[in-house]
Amino acid sequence: MSSKPSLDALRIDRPSHPESRGGLWWLWLLLILAASGAGWFFWSKKAAVPVVQTMQVTEFKSDGASRATLLNASGYVTARRSATVSSKVTGKVTEVLVDEGMEVKEGQLLAKLDDSNVQAALKLAEAQLEATRTALEETRSNFDLAEKELARATRLSSSGASSQSDLDRADFLSKSLSGRLRKQTADIAVAEAEVAQWQQQVQDNIILxxxxxxxxxxxAQPGEMISPMSVGGFTRTGICTIVDMASLExxxxxxxxFINRVKAGQAVEATLDSYPEWKIPAKVIAIIPTADRQKATVKVRVGFEKIDxxxxxDMAVKVAFQSDESAPAGKSLTIPKSAVFDDNxxxxxxxxxxxxxxxxxxSISLTAGDQTTLSAGLSSGETIVTSTSGTLKDGSRVQLSKR
Incomplete structure (x- = not known):
């Protein structure tokens, strides 16, 4: 046998009981719970800090002539007088004499319609009038002659040189021609009225x-049909649209x-979205005495002091309804009304x-609408809170909103 120690003698026996491994898992679970609790604690402390929105105060100099704003609103420029010009009759356009952007005067010719049929009818009516006048002249001559014959027959009958039948014949002829004269005179009036009617129809084919x-x-373009009413997809109902620029409002x-802040004649400052730096003086023309139940609004008409x-x-515009009071003269600070809080x-x-x-x-000197003017307490350049998500205390920490 070899005297060297066996490698199995060097192996370290480790406990393999399942109870020991389970104890380690409980330890890891406790560590995870402790870490989660600490994270929740720090997160809740951070979430408790109120989030505030801020603005920087800017000082402005007032001469005492500017007015405070009571209400801001938006609307559109509209024309009080605007018309899509059409014809009184249905016809084919032969000529259009205007184009977009062109200035026109009252009564200026805008377009013409095909009046060939009307002109032919007018010529026929004028010819009939002339024929009626000629017939009237002939009847008048015959009536004058019949009057003379009646006078002669009357003298001869009274002297016995003529019979009664000759007198009756002369009297009948005179009265007959007198009636024809009256009828032809009336026919002339009818013919003149017919001529005037066709002349009016000729004028109806000229659009002014x-x-x-x-x-x-x-x-509309030349060659198209136009009608005062819609009669199909291929018929126009107007030649052009004209706007009176002097009637813009x-x-x-x-x-x-907030309609209680508006009254007729009130000063208004208008600002077009196209020209945001241009302040346009205006005033309230009228408050339309009805409300829109769907939008819960009341329509207000505002007129420009001077048309530009x-x-x-149809331009979009913002308006600021001004108060009757002027802002105090000198240097002052204006901040949103929401930035002022009441503390007892x-x-x-x-x-x-x-x-x-x-x-x-x-110290507040004036509150008008959504703006408040201060006379003391703040300095230009300071940053103030305009809204907060929680309760504020003197010296408490806050978190600035990123919006």
Missing amino acids: APFGGVVTSKN IEVDVNES PRVLP GTSIVWVISGEKVERRAV
């Missing part, structure tokens, strides 16, 4: 501008909850200082 304005669309839908060529129909009767704002908020009492 009902008022001065600008052509915004051209709806703004139509705004105001929520009925840059203002076009004291108006305060929350000022951001690092990651904490500081309570600051302020």
Whole structure:
């Protein structure tokens, strides 16, 4: 036998009981639960920090002439006087004398329709009128002669030189021609009316501008049929659309909850979406005395103080209804009304200082609509809270919103 130790003698025996392995799994489970609890604790502490939205305060200088805004709304530029010009009769377009963007005057010729049939009928009516007038002249001459014959027969009958039958014949002829004269005179009036009717139909084939304005669309071309009413897919109902640019105004839908802030004659500042830096002076023309039950709004008409060529129909516009009071003269700060909080009767704002908020009492000089003007308490450049997701305390930490 070999004297060297066997390799089996060097093997280390390890316990293989299932109870020992199960104990290690419980240990790992406890560690995972502890880590989860710690994470939840720190997350809940972080979630408890209120999230705030902020803005930087900017100081502006007021001369005392500017007015505070009571209400903001949006609407569209509309034309009070606009028309799609059509004809009174159905006919074929032979000529269109306008194009988009062209300025036209009242009574200016816009288009012509085919009037060949009407012209022929007019010539026939004029010829019939002339024939009736000629017949009337002939009857008038015969009536004059019959009147003379009646006078002569009357003298001869009274002297016994003529019989009664000759007198009766002369009287009958005079009365007959008198009746024919009256009938032909009436026929002339009828013929003149018929001529006037065909002349009017000739005019109906000439389309004129009902008022001065600008052509915004051209709806028909020569060769197309046009009709005052829709009679099929191949018939136009208008030649062009004319807009009176002097009648442009703004139509705004105001929520009925805030209509009490609007009144007729109120000053308005309008801003076109196309020209956001251009402030257009305007005023309220009228409040339409009915509400839209579907949208819960009331329509308000706003007129421009002065019409500008840059203002076009259907442009989107924002309006700011102004208060009668002017902003105080001098330097002042205007902040959203939502940034002012009430603390037991004291108006305060929350000022951001690092990651904490500081309570600051302020003095309000004017509140109009969604804006508040301060006279003391804040300085230009400071950052304040406009809204918060939780309750704020002096010196508490906050989390700035990333929106």
